[in-house]
Amino acid sequence: MDVLSHLYLGFxxxxxxxxxxxxxxxxxxxxxxxVLPGIGPVVGITLLLPMTYGMDxxxxxxxxxxxxxxxxxxxxxxxxxxxxxxEAASVVTCLDGYQMARKGKAxxxxxxxxxxxxxxxxxxxxxxxLLAPLLVPLALKxxxxxxxxxxxxxxxxxxxxxxxSLLKALLxxxxxxxxxxxxxxxxxxKVRFTFGVTALWNGVDxxxxxxxxxxxxxxxxxxxxxxxxxxxxxHIKGIWPNRGEIRKSSGPIARGSILGFFTGxxxxxxxLLASFFSYALxxxxxxxxxxxxxxxxxxxxxxxxxxxxxxxxxxxxLFALGLPCNxxxxxxxxxxxxxxxxxxxxxxxxxxxxxxxxxxxxxxxxLVLLVLNLPLVSLFVRLLTVSYRILLxxxxxxxxxxxxxxxxxxxxxxxxxxxxxxxxxxxxGNYPATPVVLALVIGPMMEGALRQALTIxxxxxxxxxxxxxxxxxxxxAGAVVFSPFVGKWIGRKGKISIPADDPNV
Amino acid sequence: MKAxxxxxxxxxxxxxxxxxxxxxxxxxEGGAPGAGFMPFWIGIGLIGFAIPLLIRPAGxxxxxxxxxxxxxxWRVGAALGALAIxxxxxKPVGFLLSTFGLFLFLLQFYRxxxxxxxxxxxxxxxxxxxxxxxxxxxxxxxxxxxFL
Numbered sequence: 001m002d003v004l005s006h007l008y009l010g011f012x013x014x015x016x017x018x019x020x021x022x023x024x025x026x027x028x029x030x031x032x033x034x035v036l037p038g039i040g041p042v043v044g045i046t047l048l049l050p051m052t053y054g055m056d057x058x059x060x061x062x063x064x065x066x067x068x069x070x071x072x073x074x075x076x077x078x079x080x081x082x083x084x085x086x087e088a089a090s091v092v093t094c095l096d097g098y099q100m101a102r103k104g105k106a107x108x109x110x111x112x113x114x115x116x117x118x119x120x121x122x123x124x125x126x127x128x129x130l131l132a133p134l135l136v137p138l139a140l141k142x143x144x145x146x147x148x149x150x151x152x153x154x155x156x157x158x159x160x161x162x163x164x165s166l167l168k169a170l171l172x173x174x175x176x177x178x179x180x181x182x183x184x185x186x187x188x189x190k191v192r193f194t195f196g197v198t199a200l201w202n203g204v205d206x207x208x209x210x211x212x213x214x215x216x217x218x219x220x221x222x223x224x225x226x227x228x229x230x231x232x233x234x235h236i237k238g239i240w241p242n243r244g245e246i247r248k249s250s251g252p253i254a255r256g257s258i259l260g261f262f263t264g265x266x267x268x269x270x271x272l273l274a275s276f277f278s279y280a281l282x283x284x285x286x287x288x289x290x291x292x293x294x295x296x297x298x299x300x301x302x303x304x305x306x307x308x309x310x311x312x313x314x315x316x317x318l319f320a321l322g323l324p325c326n327x328x329x330x331x332x333x334x335x336x337x338x339x340x341x342x343x344x345x346x347x348x349x350x351x352x353x354x355x356x357x358x359x360x361x362x363x364x365x366x367l368v369l370l371v372l373n374l375p376l377v378s379l380f381v382r383l384l385t386v387s388y389r390i391l392l393x394x395x396x397x398x399x400x401x402x403x404x405x406x407x408x409x410x411x412x413x414x415x416x417x418x419x420x421x422x423x424x425x426x427x428x429g430n431y432p433a434t435p436v437v438l439a440l441v442i443g444p445m446m447e448g449a450l451r452q453a454l455t456i457x458x459x460x461x462x463x464x465x466x467x468x469x470x471x472x473x474x475x476x477a478g479a480v481v482f483s484p485f486v487g488k489w490i491g492r493k494g495k496i497s498i499p500a501d502d503p504n505v
Numbered sequence: 506m507k508a509x510x511x512x513x514x515x516x517x518x519x520x521x522x523x524x525x526x527x528x529x530x531x532x533x534e535g536g537a538p539g540a541g542f543m544p545f546w547i548g549i550g551l552i553g554f555a556i557p558l559l560i561r562p563a564g565x566x567x568x569x570x571x572x573x574x575x576x577x578x579w580r581v582g583a584a585l586g587a588l589a590i591x592x593x594x595x596k597p598v599g600f601l602l603s604t605f606g607l608f609l610f611l612l613q614f615y616r617x618x619x620x621x622x623x624x625x626x627x628x629x630x631x632x633x634x635x636x637x638x639x640x641x642x643x644x645x646x647x648x649x650x651x652f653l
Contacts, residue, residue, distance in 0.1 A: 051642055167558055171516055174550045178523055179542050190530060190540040195522075216588075223584045223615065224577045276604070389616040390626065397634055400591060401605070405644055413592040428571040429512055447543045459536030495640045 010356030026063040030070020041071040047398040048208045050405040057339040062361045069311040076113040089307040091270035092279045096299030108241040113304040114373040119256040120305035121366035124312025135320035139345035142451035149473035152444045156477045157267040162432035176436035180443025199411035212419025213433040248288035249301035256305030264313020267325035278306035330441040508571040509562035516555040523548030599649020
C-alpha cells in the first residue's frame with residue numbers, strides 16, 4: 001500500500017503538463033540521439049544539460065532520464081537497418097538484427113526490438129521502485145568511511161569494466177580525481193592548482209570536461225579520417241512480428257529483462273554489458289547456437305530487452321546511495337548537484353515526489369516510446385539520410401554554446417577545447433575516458449568523506465577496516481583490481497571482453 | 506620509444522606536480538586532513554601506477570601512431586585552429602557573426618559543396634540557435650562591437 005500511495009504521488013507529479021512535455025521531448029530527443037550514429041546519450045545529454053539548469057529539479061531529471069532510455073530505443077534502428085549501432089549498447093543488435101533486415105525481416109526486428117524494450121523498461125521501473133526504497137535503511141547506516149569505500153569500489157569497478165588496460169583505466173580514474181581538486185577547497189577555502197587563473201577558482205566544470213573528452217575527439221577523429229557514412233535505404237514492410245516470432249522472443253525478453261536490470265546496478269555495468277551478457281546467454285542456451293549471427297530473432301529480442309532494463313537498474317544506486325555507476329548517471333548526479341540536491345537515502349525520504357515523479361514519468365515515457373517507435377520508425381530512419389557534413393557543424397555549435405552557457409564565459413569553451421585535445425590523444429592511445437568523468441563527479445564527495453572519516457577517527461586509517469560495511473566494500477574493490485592478476489596466475493582469463501571505452505553505457 | 510612511455514612520463518610529471526603542490530598546501534592537524542592531503546596522495550598514486558606503464562607498456566603503438574601527421578595532421582590542426590579562434594573572437598565580434606563564420610568553415614572544410622547552400626544553411630543554423638538560446642532560453646549571448 002505504501003508503494004501504491006507513493007506511486008500515486010509520483011503520477012500526480014509526472015502528469016503535470018510541464019513534466020509530461022518534458023518526458024515527451026526527452027523521449028523524442030533520446031530516440032533521435034539513439035538513431036544518429038556518433039551521437040550517443042552521453043554526448044546528447046551533455047549538450048542539452050545546460051538547458052536544464054533553470055528547470056525544476058524533477059523536470060530536469062525527467063528529461064535526462066527520458067533521453068537515456070529513449071536512446072536505447074533509437075539505437076537499435078541503425079543497428080538493424082545499416083549495421084551501425086546508434087549507440088554502444090546496440091552493438092550486439094547488429095549481429096542478428098542486420099541479418100534479419102537483409103532477409104526482408106527488418107520490420108519484425110524493429111517491432112520485436114520496440115516491444116522487448118517496452119516490456120523490459122516496465123520491468124526495470126518496477127524493480128527500481130521496489131528495490132531503491134529497500135536500500136534506504138542500509139544506506140542510512142553508511143557513514144563517511146562507508147561512503148568513501150563505496151566510491152573507491154565504484155571507481156575500481158568502472159575502471160575494470162572499461163575494457164582494455166586496467167592500469168590505464170585506474171590511471172584515468174586518478175587523473176579525474178586530480179582534475180576534481182582544482183579550485184577552491186570546500187572546507188578550508190584554500191585555492192588549489194589554479195596557477196593564477198581566476199576562471200578555475202570554482203573548479204573545472206563537468207559539462208566542459210565531458211564534452212571535451214567525448215564530443216570533441218569524435219569530431220577530430222572524423223575530420224582526421226574523413227569519415228563517411230553510407231545509408232542503407234529499405235522499404236520496411238510491416239512492423240509487427242508474427243506469432244511464431246513473438247513466441248520465440250518471449251523467453252529472451254524475460255531473461256534479458258532480469259539480467260539487464262541487475263547488470264545495470266553494478267558500477268561500470270549498465271546497458272552495454274547487459275546486452276553482451278544477454279546475447280551470450282541466449283546463444284549458450286539455444287538449441288541452434290550456430291544460427292546466431294545469421295538472423296535469429298532471439299539475438300535481437302534478448303539484448304534489446306537487456307539494454308533497456310539496464311537503464312532502470314543503473315538508477316538504483318544513484319537514487320538509493322547517491323552513487324553513479326556509469327557516465328549517464330554521473331551526469332544525472334551532476335544535474336542534481338547543480339540544483340542544490342544530493343541524491344541518496346535522505347533525498348528519497350525528504351523529497352519523495354522527486355524519486356516517485358521520475359519513476360512515474362518513466363512508465364509514461366516507455367509507453368510514449370512504444371507508441372512513437374513503431375509508427376514513426378520510417379521518419380526516424382530519414383534522419384540517417386542527413387550527411388555527417390551537416391551534422392558535424394551542428395554538434396560543434398551545440399558544444400560551443402553549451403560550454404559558454406556554463407558560466408557565460410569563454411573560459412568554459414577553452415576548458416572544453418583543452419580537454420578535447422587531451423581526450424583526442426587519450427582515444428588514440430587507448431586511455432578510457434569514462435573513469436575520468438566519473439572520478440570528476442564523485443571526487444569532491446570522495447574527498448569530503450575521506451576527510452570527515454579521518455577527522456572523526458583523529459587520523460586513524462583503521463576506521464576504514466574496522467567497520468564491517470567499509471571493510472567489505474574495500475575487499476571487493478581489492479578483488480576487482482587484483483582479479484586479472486589472480487586469473488593469469490591460475491591460468492584462466494577472468495576479464496570480460498567488451499569494446500574499450502564505450503562511454504554510452 | 507613506444508607511445509605509452511610518453512603517456513606514462515606525462516602522468517608521472519603530473520603526479521610529481523601534485524605531490525609538490527600538495528606538500529606546499531596545509532596537510533592538516535590533529536588528525537584532520539587539510540587541503541593538501543588528497544592532492545598529495547593522488548600524485549603518489551599517479552606516479553605509482555604510471556611507473557609500471559613506463560617500464561612495461563601495454564601496447565605496441567609508436568608515437569606516430571598516436572600523433573596525426575601528413576594530411577591527417579593538417580586536417581586536425583585546421584579543425585582545432587578554427588575551434589580555437591572561435592572563443593577569441595566570440596566576445597569582440599559577437600555570437601551571430603563568429604558562429605556564422607565557424608559554421609560555414611566547418612561545413613565547407615569537411616566536404617566542400619555548394620557555397621550558396623552552405624551560406625543559407627549557416628544563416629539558418631545561426632539564426633535558429635540564436636532564437637532558441639538567446640530568446641527562448643534567455644541565455645545572454647555576446648553581442649560584440651557590431652551589436653549582432
